[in-house]
Amino acid sequence: MEIIYLSRRSIEGLGMGMKAVLAAVDEGFRLKGEGRAEMPAKIGIHPAPDAFIHAMPAYIGGAESAGLKWVSGYPSNIEKGLPYITGLLILNDPRTGIPIAVMDCAWITAMRTGASVGIAAKYLARPDSRVAGVLGCGVQARTSLRALAEALPGLKTVRCCDLFPEAVERYIADLKPLLPHLDFIPCGSPGEMMEGVDVAVSAIPIVREPQPPLDAGMLSPGGLAVSLDYDAAWTGDAMAECDKFVSDDIAQLLRTREHGVHFAHIPQAIYADLGELASGQKPGRENPSERIFCMNMGIAVDDMMTARALYALAAEKGAGVQLEL
Numbered sequence: 001m002e003i004i005y006l007s008r009r010s011i012e013g014l015g016m017g018m019k020a021v022l023a024a025v026d027e028g029f030r031l032k033g034e035g036r037a038e039m040p041a042k043i044g045i046h047p048a049p050d051a052f053i054h055a056m057p058a059y060i061g062g063a064e065s066a067g068l069k070w071v072s073g074y075p076s077n078i079e080k081g082l083p084y085i086t087g088l089l090i091l092n093d094p095r096t097g098i099p100i101a102v103m104d105c106a107w108i109t110a111m112r113t114g115a116s117v118g119i120a121a122k123y124l125a126r127p128d129s130r131v132a133g134v135l136g137c138g139v140q141a142r143t144s145l146r147a148l149a150e151a152l153p154g155l156k157t158v159r160c161c162d163l164f165p166e167a168v169e170r171y172i173a174d175l176k177p178l179l180p181h182l183d184f185i186p187c188g189s190p191g192e193m194m195e196g197v198d199v200a201v202s203a204i205p206i207v208r209e210p211q212p213p214l215d216a217g218m219l220s221p222g223g224l225a226v227s228l229d230y231d232a233a234w235t236g237d238a239m240a241e242c243d244k245f246v247s248d249d250i251a252q253l254l255r256t257r258e259h260g261v262h263f264a265h266i267p268q269a270i271y272a273d274l275g276e277l278a279s280g281q282k283p284g285r286e287n288p289s290e291r292i293f294c295m296n297m298g299i300a301v302d303d304m305m306t307a308r309a310l311y312a313l314a315a316e317k318g319a320g321v322q323l324e325l
């Protein structure tokens with residue numbers, strides 16, 4: 001028996017674009033909303049302060065994707081010049097359980113995380129949104145903007161803020177060539193970044209004792225806020241002032257809160273998760289003045305949908321290295 005090993009470089013060489021990842025992730029949310037996904041709680045170990053290594057399994061019936069992601073996030077890697085997020089993903093044949101592929105998961109994580117922002121925008125942003133704002137100009141904020149540009153054709157301006165002005169400069173230098181129709185505005189503070197923003201994305205490090213810089217009154221009426229960093233960036237008051245609070249997975253959100261480290265200040269009323277919106281069980285945005293908050297923690301369904309699409313493309317192109325099991 002053989003498996004395919006896909007390194008990060010061979011995954012990048014496949015040339016899968018954000019449009020394809022958005023389609024895979026949207027389909028995953030739809031199937032999950034229809035009750036066809038099995039996705040137990042992520043479990044994890046924490047070998048260093050503020051660090052995690054998580055195990056994230058999922059099976060999605062209808063897409064016939066099954067597997068596990070083993071992903072780490074180490075904030076201290078940044079000072080060492082190492083990536084914050086690294087890991088591997090195993091894909092199994094759901095008919096036999098036999099592993100069929102092992103692949104790097106940094107590309108998958110970044111692309112499916114960005115795609116989750118695009119899907120949140122599809123259901124929850126005003127379709128005429130013109131201004132995006134990003135806090136934390138790192139890896140996830142890059143793919144998030146690529147996804148927003150696909151989901152919101154009217155997007156014209158991006159307001160960017162980071163703790164380090166060099167990070168903003170690199171962000172603009174990397175993304176302007178990919179998205180030349182967008183105007184990038186570097187902002188000196190989170191408050192300045194939020195001015196006139198229709199869709200705000202936060203992607204700063206998740207820490208145990210956050211001091212969130214984004215407060216009530218900063219998100220304009222009609223705006224959408226998407227958090228990729230748990231409760232690191234937004235205060236409880238900022239979340240509470242929103243008319244709808246949505247998540248990519250309500251069960252995971254509540255389980256994480258039960259652990260007592262994160263989400264102590266989220267609103268009691270959770271309107272829906274993205275699966276319920278994608279499967280048409282509940283409407284997303286219902287009027288142009290609603291403020292909506294979407295907490296996307298990242299779910300294994302997104303990973304397995306993206307990995308399955310990559311595996312199919314790799315098989316078609318004969319990419320990767322065959323290894324004996």
Ligand SMILES: NC(=O)c1ccc[n+]([C@@H]2O[C@H](COP(=O)([O-])OP(=O)(O)OC[C@H]3O[C@@H](n4cnc5c(N)ncnc54)[C@H](O)[C@@H]3O)[C@@H](O)[C@H]2O)c1
Nearest residue numbers: 136137138139140162163167203204205206229296297298
């Ligand atoms: N929800 C998901 O699906 C998902 C998936 C992957 C990562 N994440 C989370 O997204 C966040 C970003 O991950 P990444 O891979 O992009 O990391 P990254 O290191 O590439 O980027 C983080 C950026 O935030 C900046 N930053 C740090 N503290 C800041 C502050 N207080 N104010 C403004 N900017 C600040 C850093 O300078 C850096 O540019 C992390 O919290 C990570 O755990 C979420």
